[in-house]
Amino acid sequence: MEAKYVIVFSALLFSLIIVGETATTGNWELLKESIGISAMHTQLLPNDRVVMFDRTDFGQSKISLPEEKCRKLADGRIDCSAHSVELNLLNQDVRPLTVLTDTWCSSGALAPDGMLIQSGGSNTGERAVRTFQPCADCDWMENQKGLVVPRWYASNQILPNGKFIVVGGRGQFSYEFIPKSSLPSDFKVFALPFLRETRDAVENNLYPFTHLSTDGNLFIFANTKSILFDYINNRVVRNDYPVMPGGVSRNYPSTGSSVLLPLKLGSIHGTSSAAPDAEVFICGGAPPTSYITAIKGTFLPAAKSCGRLMITAEQPQWVMEEMPIERVMGDMLLLPTGDVLIINGAKKGAAGWYLGREPVLNPVLYQPESSKYEIMEPSKIPRMYHSTAVLITDGRVLVGGSNPNKNYNFTEQFPTELSVEVFSPPYLSSGPRPQISWAKPETELSYKQPISIGFTTKKNGESPLFDKFFKKKSHQRNGELENVSVTLVAPSFNTHSFSMNQRMMVLEINQVRQLSSRTYVIDCFSPPTPNIAPPGYYLLFVVHSGIPSLGRWVHIS
The missing domain is CATH 2.130.10.80 (Galactose oxidase/kelch, beta-propeller)
Structure with missing residues (x-):
């Protein structure tokens, strides 16, 4: 040549x-370009539709309800504006939904059966609990007395037993549980002095960050401080967490954000733990005086x-x-x-x-x-x-x-x-995505259950010329595929910079078997306990060399 x-x-x-x-x-x-409303609250449902809503007293929105669902206001006027919609991700269709009570600055999460349970708000919605069942023509159902006390700017977290704890709210230094049942404890309000102690002049502790720890207790962060809380026995388990340095407020209205980092349940040749370490990551926010100074024109x-x-x-x-x-x-x-x-x-x-x-x-x-x-x-x-x-x-x-x-x-x-x-x-x-071909069991999982997932991959999308002329090291070892993981992600309820119920687990992998040149089977295990993965719907992903597959809905019960 x-x-x-x-x-x-x-x-x-x-x-x-x-x-x-x-x-x-x-x-x-x-x-x-327009869904007709401003999406103040957003939740992905297990049918790949997204419910979005704002507050109900914003005035005329840009999408109307069917005539038979118009509502009569307190002053006698008829309001046909929709303030909630369902977006179909498969075809981008938008369907107006009927929500009557005021959802302004409310909270929510998905129940174990996939139903959206949503609580609180302002004015007519301050004690409301609303439910939305995923189906083709379902609409909001509302109970104006679903909460014992008003909850505005509160946070919700699903618990290992499938119920929700609703924490805080403006002027509420307490918590309660929903949905209500025949249990007497469901109709009680439990004091949480920590919320009163962390309140400052402008209430920089609204929408407190709540994360379920891997021991089943609740981590609560407000303003700059945090506790680990036993909500079953109404007692603080740990109050020795240090104050977050920097002098910055992190909760509303000095609004930062928080996540519980992925829970690692094991890896290839690794060992699993019934209670893996849990690490919280909090970013952003503003000085405690930021709200007052902004009102006065200084940002x-x-x-x-x-x-x-x-x-x-x-x-x-x-x-x-x-x-x-x-x-x-x-x-x-x-x-x-x-x-x-x-x-x-x-x-x-x-x-x-x-x-x-x-x-x-x-x-x-x-x-x-x-x-x-x-x-x-x-x-x-x-x-x-x-x-x-x-x-x-x-x-x-x-x-x-x-x-x-x-x-x-x-x-x-x-x-x-x-x-x-x-x-x-x-x-x-970054290259072709791995593709899940099948899974056993397909969608219904129980705890500690073996799972097998068939998938195909194109070796991270590398050029054949690259392999031929440079002989780059293969991502295989002893018949196994390296740089592969299986993750479960809980769909979160997002509003005011906090994604409630957000949770991710990296599953324990037993082995990765090669069936053909680009076809593999992963043998792994479902999460061991509801403390680690509360019951409900999750998106399952196979990740190879940093590229995830399409998500696959699974249900843990």
Whole structure:
């Protein structure tokens, strides 16, 4: 071969390699220009539809109810505006839903049977419990006395027994359980002095961060402090967690965000633990005075700081890090790979009407294993106060909402936003995805159950030329496939920068068997206890070399 042809071929080969391995920073797509409402609250359902809603007293929305479902207001006027919708992710159809009580700043989570249970709000909705059953033509059902006391800006968490604990709310230093049953404890309100102790002049402890620890107790973080709480016996188990450093408030209205990092239940050749370590990760927020100063016209910079706390450690200590961008009102989402996406929000100000400035358009991807932060491609749409984000089945992130105004207003500096977008993380452009062919059992799982998953992979999408000429090390060892994992992700209820019930587990893998050149079987185990995985629906992903499959719905009972 003549030298010039060798040079040309080598250059072509090098370009193929570089193109194949260049890191991308995600991309955005406008999914729907308008769903008719601003998505203040968002929940993915197990039928791949998404329920979104705002508050019911915003005025005329841009989508109408069927005439037979119009409601009569207290002043006698007839209101035919819908304030809740169902978005079908398969065809982007939007169906208006009827919600009557005021859902402003309420809370929720999915019940074990897949029904959305949603609680609290303001005015007519302050004691309401609403349910939405996933089906083709279902609508909201409402019980205006489903809570014992008013709950506005409260947090919900599903428990190992399938019930929900509702924690806090404006002026409520207590908790209770829903849905109500015949148990006397369901109709009691239990004092939680911690919420009173962490309250400051502007109540920087609303929407407290609640995470179910792997021992079945509840980790509660408010403002800068945290406890581990035994909700069954109404007692604090641990109050020795250190104050989060930095002097930043993390809860509403100095709104940061929080996730429980992925629970690692085992790996190839590893050993499982009935109670793995649990680590909380909290990012962003604002100075305690940010809300008051913003009302007066001065918008303080948001926090860049993040903190990790191993809540199961004998002597836990905060490990502080720093994001590349300041952020208040940001959302933190667990991706199928175990990475954390930090999205939405503003660089200055606080949560509240007209109180945020300098929207943060760039998401940030955080890798817990390396503590690496990477800035992603920006959106063109500011998503500030009352914006939401949830992971959807195909591994993308659905983003909607943003209304820092007192009503539907499209002329303000930051107008009411009715659109929804999807953000595709970098893994969706990093090569072919593994494909799940089958699973045994298919959808119904029990605890500690062996699971077999058949899947195909194209060896991380590497170029055949790369393999042939450079003989790159194969991702196989002794007949097993390396860099593979199985993850379960609980669909979260997202509002006000907190994804309630968000949870992810990395399953214990026994072995990976090769059936053909690109076909494999993973033998793994379901989570061992409901403390680790409360009963309900989860998205199952196979992840190979950092690329997840499409999610597959499974149910644990």
